[in-house]
Amino acid sequence: MQVGGKMAETQWTLESPQDVDNFLSNTKLYPPQPSCKLSFHYKPSDEQWDKILEKVFRYLSNDGTLQLELCQGVDNAVLLKTELKLCGFTDIVVEDSSVEKKTVWTARKPNCDFGVSMNIGNSTTASTHSGGNTRTNNETVQLWTQLSQMEQDDLVDESTLVEWNDAKENGVEKSASACGAGGKGRKPCANCTCGKAEKQITVKFSKTAMSLTESVAPSSSACGNCYRGDAFRCAGCPYLGLPPFKPGEKVDFSAQLQQADI
Amino acid sequence: MTLDGRGMRLLYATETGTAAELAQLAAEHFAKYVTSLKVVEISEYDYTQLPSEDLVLFIVSTTGDGEVPQDMRKFWRFLLRKDLPTNSLSQVQYAVFGLGDSSYVKFNAAARKLDKRLVDLGAIAVLPVKLGDEQEQSGLEGALEDWLNQLTKKLKLELSPSHNTTSSTLYYRVIESNDHWKPVKDKPIDKWVAGECRAVHQQSFWEAKVLSNELLVAADCEHEVRQISLSIPSTSITYKPGDVVYIYPKNSKLETEKFLQCMGYDPNRVLEVERRNDIAPALNVNCPCTLASLVASQFDLYALPRRTFFRKLAKFATDPEERDKLLHFASPQGSDDFHQYVTIERHNILMCLRDFPSARPCVEDLMQFLPPLRPRPFSIASSPTYHSDRLEVCVSIVKYQDCFGFLRQGLCSSFLKRSSCGDIIPVFIKEGSLKFPKVTDPRPLIMIGPGTGVSPFRSYLWECFASTQSQNGQEEKPLRMLFFGCRYEHQDFLYKEEWEALKRANILSELYTAFSRDGIQKVYVQHRIREQAKKITEWIKHDDGVVLVAGSAKQMPQDIRQTLQDILGDEIESPKYVQKMEALGRFQVECWS
Numbered sequence: 055m056q057v058g059g060k061m062a063e064t065q066w067t068l069e070s071p072q073d074v075d076n077f078l079s080n081t082k083l084y085p086p087q088p089s090c091k092l093s094f095h096y097k098p099s100d101e102q103w104d105k106i107l108e109k110v111f112r113y114l115s116n117d118g119t120l121q122l123e124l125c126q127g128v129d130n131a132v133l134l135k136t137e138l139k140l141c142g143f144t145d146i147v148v149e150d151s152s153v154e155k156k157t158v159w160t161a162r163k164p165n166c167d168f169g170v171s172m173n174i175g176n177s178t179t180a181s182t183h184s185g186g187n188t189r190t191n192n193e194t195v196q197l198w199t200q201l202s203q204m205e206q207d208d209l210v211d212e213s214t215l216v217e218w219n220d221a222k223e224n225g226v227e228k229s230a231s232a233c234g235a236g237g238k239g240r241k242p243c244a245n246c247t248c249g250k251a252e253k254q255i256t257v258k259f260s261k262t263a264m265s266l267t268e269s270v271a272p273s274s275s276a277c278g279n280c281y282r283g284d285a286f287r288c289a290g291c292p293y294l295g296l297p298p299f300k301p302g303e304k305v306d307f308s309a310q311l312q313q314a315d316i
Numbered sequence: 317m318t319l320d321g322r323g324m325r326l327l328y329a330t331e332t333g334t335a336a337e338l339a340q341l342a343a344e345h346f347a348k349y350v351t352s353l354k355v356v357e358i359s360e361y362d363y364t365q366l367p368s369e370d371l372v373l374f375i376v377s378t379t380g381d382g383e384v385p386q387d388m389r390k391f392w393r394f395l396l397r398k399d400l401p402t403n404s405l406s407q408v409q410y411a412v413f414g415l416g417d418s419s420y421v422k423f424n425a426a427a428r429k430l431d432k433r434l435v436d437l438g439a440i441a442v443l444p445v446k447l448g449d450e451q452e453q454s455g456l457e458g459a460l461e462d463w464l465n466q467l468t469k470k471l472k473l474e475l476s477p478s479h480n481t482t483s484s485t486l487y488y489r490v491i492e493s494n495d496h497w498k499p500v501k502d503k504p505i506d507k508w509v510a511g512e513c514r515a516v517h518q519q520s521f522w523e524a525k526v527l528s529n530e531l532l533v534a535a536d537c538e539h540e541v542r543q544i545s546l547s548i549p550s551t552s553i554t555y556k557p558g559d560v561v562y563i564y565p566k567n568s569k570l571e572t573e574k575f576l577q578c579m580g581y582d583p584n585r586v587l588e589v590e591r592r593n594d595i596a597p598a599l600n601v602n603c604p605c606t607l608a609s610l611v612a613s614q615f616d617l618y619a620l621p622r623r624t625f626f627r628k629l630a631k632f633a634t635d636p637e638e639r640d641k642l643l644h645f646a647s648p649q650g651s652d653d654f655h656q657y658v659t660i661e662r663h664n665i666l667m668c669l670r671d672f673p674s675a676r677p678c679v680e681d682l683m684q685f686l687p688p689l690r691p692r693p694f695s696i697a698s699s700p701t702y703h704s705d706r707l708e709v710c711v712s713i714v715k716y717q718d719c720f721g722f723l724r725q726g727l728c729s730s731f732l733k734r735s736s737c738g739d740i741i742p743v744f745i746k747e748g749s750l751k752f753p754k755v756t757d758p759r760p761l762i763m764i765g766p767g768t769g770v771s772p773f774r775s776y777l778w779e780c781f782a783s784t785q786s787q788n789g790q791e792e793k794p795l796r797m798l799f800f801g802c803r804y805e806h807q808d809f810l811y812k813e814e815w816e817a818l819k820r821a822n823i824l825s826e827l828y829t830a831f832s833r834d835g836i837q838k839v840y841v842q843h844r845i846r847e848q849a850k851k852i853t854e855w856i857k858h859d860d861g862v863v864l865v866a867g868s869a870k871q872m873p874q875d876i877r878q879t880l881q882d883i884l885g886d887e888i889e890s891p892k893y894v895q896k897m898e899a900l901g902r903f904q905v906e907c908w909s
Contacts, residue, residue, distance in 0.1 A: 285668075
């Protein structure tokens with residue numbers, strides 16, 4: 055990436071997407087310039103055009119000019135013109151040079167700010183930097199840009215922004231992680247025959263059950279849901295926590311307890 | 317209220333990735349309308365441009381003790397400046413959506429503060445701030461849907477004629493690679509290389525090599541904590557105490573295989589993935605790669621599925637009952653069951669796919685809605701000067717028993733646990749929220765860091781040590797007090813010998829420890845702080861002292877703040893005093909969940 059050169063013109067030669075990334079991350083460091091020239095030796099993607107042109111537009115001072123040099127083969131006339139217009143450029147002109155095998159686009163950033171004017175706000179605190187209260191968008195942006203380069207420790211106390219009633223009861227208990235706590239848990243199947251009491255399930259799956267390796271071949275399940283996986287199983291299902299299995303298939307509890315290669 | 321065609325901007329501030337996901341959902345919503353929405357992660361946004369925006373939407377989560385997410389700190393600090401003219405944003409329309417949990421006192425603090433500050437700067441609210449609540453029946457997603465619908469109505473957005481209601485957004489396109497690469501000897505052809513694709517945070521990451529992986533606690537300690545040392549490949553990469561390193565984990569081989577088997581995918585299939593959409597999370601792959609390597613490194617198999625995951629998966633379920641069940645989980649009526657299956661019983665993506673065997677989309681389809689693996693932040697525990705070319709982190713290995721009694725583990729911490737010397741891990745460094753005083757700052761410093769919270773303080777103290785080595789220690793060293801807490805002195809007293817060495821070198825003046833389970837009564841750092849009330853008050857009030865707190869969120873920050881207020885004065889004056897300290901950076905809290 056090259057920078058500098060003639061008096062008030064900044065130039066970049068962009069040969070790859072990496073160059074574009076570098077360019078985009080560096081423009082912020084440079085103050086507004088009256089003109090800018092970009093030489094493209096490859097074709098940026100649509101989204102890259104978008105970002106590049108937007109950045110350049112902001113980077114240019116009012117009434118500034120942009121010159122885009124595209125090598126032969128890098129051409130997208132209709133899209134480029136639209137993109138330039140969308141960013142706010144005017145006086146877009148394209149010149150094809152078959153001699154030098156390139157296309158050169160020029161565009162201008164207009165002088166005025168789209169007719170936007172600033173409302174005189176209800177400023178209760180005096181603004182230390184502006185002379186008056188009327189300001190355009192771009193001027194505010196430039197003001198903010200200048201401020202952002204200066205350290206400032208005098209901040210609004212954020213705790214004053216919102217009132218907290220510390221003593222207030224939120225009335226909502228954070229749900230405990232116990233299975234089915236709060237009564238909104240699983241419901242038993244209507245015709246469940248295999249459901250054991252919840253107490254038994256807890257015992258079964260307690261730490262001591264980690265040594266449980268015997269497989270249980272489910273002979274029958276009246277509700278038919280035991281096989282299907284947790285999404286279908288009811289509150290009393292002894293197979294909760296296990297993968298789905300086929301009827302009659304031996305269920306291996308130990309497989310579930312095997313942990314990833316820690 | 318119409319837009320002038322310039323488009324809308326959506327800024328999101330995420331802590332754990334949830335806000336990022338909701339931002340994606342919002343983007344998908346707006347993609348159907350005649351407008352262009354630019355989605356930007358808030359730390360990537362050039363905030364000086366804010367006054368010139370037409371319409372900005374914010375999706376913001378609250379973290380720690382009612383704080384804005386870490387990635388939003390810089391933006392937020394700027395926005396709070398008193399020297400910003402109060403009509404700066406008078407041309408900007410905005411709307412804020414907050415992610416919160418009403419069981420916390422400071423419910424949705426960040427979103428509410430942001431909303432108020434924007435108003436104070438003159439911005440025009442399109443809608444009142446929308447406070448999403450995890451505790452609500454329909455959860456955050458339901459609240460988001462509400463908000464999006466209200467916005468669409470208010471902004472009078474029209475459906476784009478080219479929008480096809482049945483099509484879904486294409487995020488990634490898979491390009492088949494022609495050669496079927498076979499592993500040569502035992503070396504995989506593809507390897508994890510910091511590639512051309514940008515990382516999720518649009519930062520370029522670099523490759524760190526694991527130098528060591530040590531247990532920091534006793535072997536029989538129930539709660540495992542390890543120190544991982546990483547190499548820094550280039551001298552241009554620097555960091556300072558308080559900074560945070562983001563680590564990209566991978567799924568274990570076992571889990572990856574389970575997934576591939578479960579879905580019937582060929583692990584050796586070689587493919588390239590092309591990102592097709594701006595709002596799709598960027599993947600970090602060196603294309604082409606094997607499917608096994610893609611899955612292991614890019615998709616979060618341990619993530620808890622969102623409602624949209626169920627909705628999208630339902631389309632592929634060939635069994636009608638499974639399809640209905642999936643749609644049920646995604647619907648408002650199925651909210652209780654969703655809560656039971658996901659939030660309480662914690663069925664993750666892998667378990668969910670296993671439970672619905674008839675839903676077997678091909679890889680191209682599934683990757684459009686599989687949650688991507690996000691990098692995890694860790695507070696850096698090493699000092700850049702003292703530990704020169706290495707970076708150390710203190711990792712608490714996450715292990716817990718689920719409600720069925722099965723052992724579950726954290727994805728990233730178990731990845732780090734099984735990492736061995738020579739392993740390559742992509743990482744990048746970001747500024748943390750703690751702003752340490754300069755090493756030469758004469759003000760007394762009080763550090764409170766129970767458990768792994770002590771990491772940034774270890775970084776700072778060794779940095780102080782290394783910086784004062786060159787001087788001959790004739791000047792008075794600043795006073796520094798550290799409060800550390802853990803369960804057992806002989807099990808998890810992290811860096812015990814190092815604190816003793818730092819004390820001998822006069823870098824650390826005083827160390828107070830609280831071992832909660834050693835005695836009959838539970839002792840925590842709060843108790844030790846109260847015991848030193850007199851000294852602390854003197855250091856703070858007379859000598860302009862600074863208090864820094866770091867550790868896991870939950871109750872600790874709130875307790876510490878309360879303790880501090882209690883010892884500094886009366887009920888009326890001291891809260892204000894502490895607030896003032898906060899505004900001046902003299903009281904800082906960095907928490908993580």
